[in-house]
Amino acid sequence: xxxxxxxxxxxxxxxxxxxxxxxxxxxxxxxxxxxxxxxxxxxxxxxxxxxxxxxxxxxxxxxxxxxxxxxxxxxxxxxxxxxxxxxxxxxxxxxxxxxxxxxxxxxxxxxxxxxxxxxxxxxxxx
Amino acid sequence: xxxxxxxxxxxxxxxxxxxxxxxxxxxxxxxxxxxxxxxxxxxxxxxxxxxxxxxxxxxxxxxxxxxxxxxxxxxxxxxxxxxxxxxxxxxxxxxxxxxxxxxxxxxxxxxxxxxxxxxxxxxxxxxxxxxxxxxxxxxxxxxxxxxxxxxxxxxxxxxxxxxxxxxxxxxxxxxxxxxxxxxxxxxxxxxxxxxxxxxxxxxxxxxxxxxxxxxxxxxxxxxxxxxxxxx
Numbered sequence: 001x002x003x004x005x006x007x008x009x010x011x012x013x014x015x016x017x018x019x020x021x022x023x024x025x026x027x028x029x030x031x032x033x034x035x036x037x038x039x040x041x042x043x044x045x046x047x048x049x050x051x052x053x054x055x056x057x058x059x060x061x062x063x064x065x066x067x068x069x070x071x072x073x074x075x076x077x078x079x080x081x082x083x084x085x086x087x088x089x090x091x092x093x094x095x096x097x098x099x100x101x102x103x104x105x106x107x108x109x110x111x112x113x114x115x116x117x118x119x120x121x122x123x124x125x126x
Numbered sequence: 127x128x129x130x131x132x133x134x135x136x137x138x139x140x141x142x143x144x145x146x147x148x149x150x151x152x153x154x155x156x157x158x159x160x161x162x163x164x165x166x167x168x169x170x171x172x173x174x175x176x177x178x179x180x181x182x183x184x185x186x187x188x189x190x191x192x193x194x195x196x197x198x199x200x201x202x203x204x205x206x207x208x209x210x211x212x213x214x215x216x217x218x219x220x221x222x223x224x225x226x227x228x229x230x231x232x233x234x235x236x237x238x239x240x241x242x243x244x245x246x247x248x249x250x251x252x253x254x255x256x257x258x259x260x261x262x263x264x265x266x267x268x269x270x271x272x273x274x275x276x277x278x279x280x281x282x283x284x285x286x287x288x289x290x291x292x293x294x295x296x297x298x299x300x301x302x303x304x305x306x307x308x309x310x311x312x313x314x315x316x317x318x319x320x321x322x323x324x325x326x327x328x329x330x331x332x333x334x335x336x337x338x339x340x341x342x343x344x345x346x347x348x349x350x351x352x353x354x355x356x357x
Contacts, residue, residue, distance in 0.1 A: 002318050008224040015220065019213045026205055029343055030198070033350035041351055042182075045343035052339045060216050061332045069161055076165055 018059045025052050153322055160326040164333050167296075171337050174289055178344060181281045188278025193349025195260075196286075200251045201346040204244050205338065211240035212335045219328045222311075225318045231311060234304050237331065241301050248294055252287075262287050286345050293341055296334045303327050 003011075029048050033041045058064040134146040182189045218233030252261070259266045260283055265273040267280050274280070307327050310316045316323050 002223045002225070002321070003220075005224075008220060011220050012217070015213055015216050019209065022209050023206070026202075026209065029205075029347060030202055033347060038351050042348050045347050046340075049340050049343055053336055056212065056332055056336050056339065060212055060335075061329055069158060072158070073161065073165065080169065 014059060018055055021055055022052055025055075151320075153325075156322045156326060157329075160329055164329065167333060167337075171289075171292075174285065174292075175340065175344070178285050178289075181278070181285065182348075185276075185278025185281060188276050189282050190349040190352055192275075192279040192282035192286075193345060193347070194352040195349075196346050197251055197254065198346050198350060200247050201342055204247050205342050207240050207244050207247070208335045208338050211237045211244070212332055214240065215328045215331045219321065219324055222316070222318055222321050222324050227311060227318065230324070231308060234308055234311075238301055238304050241297050241304075245294060245297055248290065282345075289341060290345070293334070293337055296337070300327075300331055300334055303330065 025048055029045060032044050032048070037044050063070055133151075135143050136146050137143055214233045214236040218230045218237065221227075221233060222230035255261055256264070259273070260275075261267065262284065265271050266275050267283050268274060269277065269280060275283070304327065307316065307324060310323060
């Protein structure tokens with residue numbers, strides 16, 4: 001037997017407590033858009049998601065007390081995010097294919113759509 | 127028929143026997159290695175979430191309208207199902223560590239049933255969307271024809287089907303590895319003394335749950351405040 005009865009009971013209780021917390025947060029997720037802070041739905045939803053994620057990571061994924069794994073994860077995230085932001089930043093600053101890209105804003109898309117439609121309306125000159 | 131785990135023994139020059147530390151005993155190494163794997167999963171989904179956020183800033187209104195048309199009852203039910211499946215998986219591991227192998231197997235089966243329920247509900251949801259004409263490859267999600275949805279909605283639904291599809295595929299893989307875990311337990315390869323495989327599969331399942339924690343609000347809830355379009 002790897003763990004004692006006392007540890008088992010304590011962890012068993014913790015699993016259920018975390019579940020109750022997650023269920024309450026899920027209920028909050030479902031009622032928020034129509035009940036409170038309706039103008040900041042995206043931010044509030046993400047905030048609730050972060051709290052839920054923290055509970056899952058710390059208790060269900062056993063990261064609580066795992067300082068080395070937490071540091072390893074943070075360090076990896078920091079390195080990747082830094083390089084990601086630098087590379088994407090350079091790419092966005094020097095974007096050369098605006099005419100070909102579909103990833104444009106709503107106004108630009110409407111303008112491009114009109115131009116595209118006009119081009120199709122013209123007879124072909126081959 | 128069960129097979130007891132027999133550690134490998136190495137004998138040194140003086141004839142002394144030493145137990146070789148295999149992966150079964152290297153809990154920390156196995157855990158760290160699996161976290162590294164999960165980090166690659168986070169990178170994949172993280173990139174998709176970043177793209178989604180970028181598109182959301184460009185096509186704000188289209189995203190809200192498209193989000194409001196998703197079925198929040200089915201999405202919410204699946205959220206609760208995954209919550210309980212994370213509990214059963216965790217309790218299964220706890221029971222294994224405590225020596226209750228039968229209880230652990232029961233909890234793994236419960237997780238498999240819940241995971242299957244998730245996929246069935248997702249199947250109903252996709253099927254309804256297909257019959258409403260909203261699915262990858264159908265006219266509504268193709269630009270440049272009379273039935274096309276606005277460009278932002280095409281992006282939204284394209285990302286929605288891609289991400290929920292990849293997530294569903296992870297659920298399917300999860301069911302597969304849980305069945306494999308049951309086979310390993312029955313063979314005596316996973317036991318209260320050697321449970322690292324069980325531990326890592328539970329971690330995988332929590333990751334699948336963790337991803338859904340953000341997929342659900344991102345797609346189903348951001349447009350829930352709009353009137354008219356919601357189910």
